[in-house]
Amino acid sequence: MISVALFLYILSFCFYVISQVQNNPFYRRPGFFLLVLGFMCTGINLFLDAVSIGHIPAFGIRNSLVIFAFSVSFFFVLLYLRFKVDLLGGAVAAFSGLLTGLALFFDKIQYIGQKDFSIFMTALHVFFTFFANAAFFTACVIGLFYLVQEKNIKLKKHGIIFRRLPSLEILESSGNFCIAWGFFFLTVGLGIGVVMSKQVFGHFLMLDAKEVWSFLVWFLYAALIHGRLSSRWRGRKAAVMAIIGFGIVVFSFIGINIFMDTSHGEYFMGNLIIRG
Amino acid sequence: MSVMNQQEIVVTGMNHKTAPVEIREKLSLSQDEIKKALGLIKEKKAFNEAFLFSTCNRVEAVFVSDCPEEGVKKIFEILALVKNVPMSDFISCFYKLTGIDAVKHIFRVASSLDSMILGEPQILGQVKTAYKCATSAGSSKVILNRLFHRAFQAAKRVRTETGIGGHAVSISYAAIELAKKIFGNLSTKKVLLVGAGEMAELAVEHLVQNNVAHVFVANRTFEKGLDLAKRFSGSAIRFEEVVSSLEWVDIIISSTGAPDYIINGKDMRQVMKKRKNRPLFFIDIAVPRDIDPDINKVDNIYLYDVDDLQDVVEVNMEERKKEAALAEEIVDEMAVKFLGWKKSLQIVPTIVELRKKVQDAVECEIFRTMKDNNLEKSFQSEAVYRMVDSICSRLLHDPINFLKNPGSHRDVQSYILLVRNLFNLDDKGKDECVVKKIEN
Structure with a gap:
């Protein structure tokens, strides 16, 4: 099923590229539908994995990549339903395609050894934080688009990119929308993580590097939302903050595991799961 | 031998390229005059089929005849009779096209490839109205019916398959396009017109057509402002209130005769704080300029003066010209297909x-x-x-x-x-x- 999703994402990306190269919006429609189909296939793949292992499939690199692809496409669909704009279609198809393609290189988890409450909480924690990261990624790309479009309008450059990108208001509203949902998912994900930490380790906070950086991300987005609500950070400033915010998300998500000691990686990859 | 005689499609007419405005206005036909002329054509049994078309930029006749030269003469006579203008005044401005050139010309006119403003959308509606007139007068039959239906199809294809109508080519439309790129939906936005002037008023009219929330007018003479506001179903404000009104309006169109700036950059930081950094779009059509160009440097403020808008129009016009090349291919393809059908009629x-x-x-x-x-x-x-x-x-x-x-x-x-x-x-x-x- 994941190969089918990959094929659909690649096909969707091709249609978006043709639409851009030929300057013909006609090809965006099939691109959009193929992307939605790819999203559905990714969802079905997660469901089938859940049935086969008898648990939420949120462990191991393969599942992490698939969840990330699923959540990025999910936000694309959500934005379309909310704003009726086929925003970032090509970028989402390419990114989701890349993630599902990478997932194919990793083994599938066949069996989860331990099925207690803490594992269930861990799975939920992973799911929610991935959705938060996907939302922040989308907000970051929208922020980049905002900066480009704003520069085009300020400098009076009305080339092809100016025409293709939507209005500043739509870009700003959709960025806000993603950050609000991302913050919600992050809050729930961190909350679950804290409860789980108490269950497994006996403390609400272990204060390892990953936790510290995760809370830093939470505070940063809380400040960003406050800045937007109080109208101090609007437009360009908010777009820059969304990009910086995602930079910190990437570091706290990947960089920490590489440069610092953290219990997270071990916990997920440890003896709780058995690979096929 | 009674092989059907070769019925030729003929176009004769004048347009903005061949006739000065003095001649065009003399020959411009009203709807009633078109009906009268078509009646005369029918009465005199001059042609099997005929169609007359008149806009401010062109007067054209399309007819089907086996003797184009004779037909053109008859059209001149009828025009001279209906408009009461000597034939010698306008004959030299008229062109005559036959065969594939005539078919292509009609397709190009309907697709707005022959218009003064390339790609303008009104022409198709005008051709459709003239065609309706010809069908109700009974002067459009098998060949012209098919010809005009194909012309409408060609125009539709040109509009959907090329970007010929996609870029604003007037200053007022360019301003609206920019406003849409900033605000997206204009229905919640308030507009302030400062001063008066044809171009500025036209821009406000376009904004009203785009359903802006409200229009305010500020004029040095309050009464004049009231009159203008009434025209746009808006409200008038005093000229002194312009800077304070920036707190709650979103689009400002300025066109006063003031020698100095009426809105300065230094006022704007305070204004933006009060309006919680919501975007502001200034359109400065005045010469000398009304708005300090430095305000474009302030975050969430966008300023376009008349030169900037003119540049936008020129770039857009170039884009339309590029798209017109694609449109010509569509016209050529459809003209060849139509002539294939006409040939089969024999x-x-x-x-x-x-x-x-x-x-x-x-x-x-x-x-x-x-x-x-x-x-x-x-x-x-x-x-x-x-x-x-x-x-x-x-x-x-x-x-x-x-x-x-x-x-x-x-x-x-x-x-x-x-x-x-x-x-x-x-x-x-x-x-x-x-x-x-x-x-x-």
Whole structure:
């Protein structure tokens, strides 16, 4: 099923590229539908994995990549339903395609050894934080688009990119929308993580590097939302903050595991799961 | 030999490229005058089919005739009569196009490729109205009906398959396009018009058409402001209130005769704080400028002056020209297809006569056989007529196909001639048997 999703994402990306190269919006429609189909296939793949292992499939690199692809496409669909704009279609198809393609290189988890409450909480924690990261990624790309479009309008450059990108208001509203949902998912994900930490380790906070950086991300987005609500950070400033915010998300998500000691990686990859 | 005479599609007319405005305004036809002219054409039986079209930039006649020169003269006479203008005043401004050039011209006019402002959308509606007028006057028949339906299709394809209408080519439209790129939906936005002026008022009119929430007008003479506000169903504010109003308006169109800036950059930081950094869009149409250009440096403020808008228009015009090249390909393709159809019309009389001849021959032989066997009454039965039809269809299937599909490199005329000679279709003498059958 994941190969089918990959094929659909690649096909969707091709249609978006043709639409851009030929300057013909006609090809965006099939691109959009193929992307939605790819999203559905990714969802079905997660469901089938859940049935086969008898648990939420949120462990191991393969599942992490698939969840990330699923959540990025999910936000694309959500934005379309909310704003009726086929925003970032090509970028989402390419990114989701890349993630599902990478997932194919990793083994599938066949069996989860331990099925207690803490594992269930861990799975939920992973799911929610991935959705938060996907939302922040989308907000970051929208922020980049905002900066480009704003520069085009300020400098009076009305080339092809100016025409293709939507209005500043739509870009700003959709960025806000993603950050609000991302913050919600992050809050729930961190909350679950804290409860789980108490269950497994006996403390609400272990204060390892990953936790510290995760809370830093939470505070940063809380400040960003406050800045937007109080109208101090609007437009360009908010777009820059969304990009910086995602930079910190990437570091706290990947960089920490590489440069610092953290219990997270071990916990997920440890003896709780058995690979096929 | 009665091979159908070659009916030529002819366009004669003048437009903004060939005639000065003095001539164009003299010959411009109202709807009633078009009806009158078409009536005269019908009365004089000048042409089988005719169509008249008049806008501020062109007066054109399209007709179908086997003698284009004569036809053009008649059109001149009718125009001179209806408009009461001597023919010598306008003849030199008229062009005459025939065949594929005429068809392409009509397709280009409907697709707005021949308009003064390339790609403007009104022309198609004007052509449609003129066509309606021609059909209700009964002067548009088989050929012109098909021609104009194809012209409308060509225009639709040009609009959907190319970006010819996609870029604003007037200053007021360019301003609206920019406002949409900043605000997206204009229905919640408030507009302030400072001063007055044709271009600024036109921009406000376009904004009103785009359903802006409200229009405010500030004029040095408050009464004048009130009049303008009434025109846009808006409200007037005092000129002194302009800076404070920036707190709650979103689009400002300025066109005053003030020698200095009326809105300065230093005021804006305070204004933006008060309006919680919501975007502001300034359109400065005044010369000398009304708005300090430095305000464009403030976050969430966008300023365009008349030169900036003119640059946008020029870039857009270039884009339209590029798209026009694609549109010309569509026009060429559709014109060739249309002429293919028109050519196929020449074979229709031959097919009708051929079928009639064969049908008569078959009926005649059946009639004779039945009469010899005293079965005359059965001749009237449905089954016999159906049989006659079937025999004719089967017999003529191949010859008719041969006529219909001569191939692109072969000459239809010579094939029509061949078939007419082969079946002796031009002999007026009737078969004795057929005469007898008719008498009975």
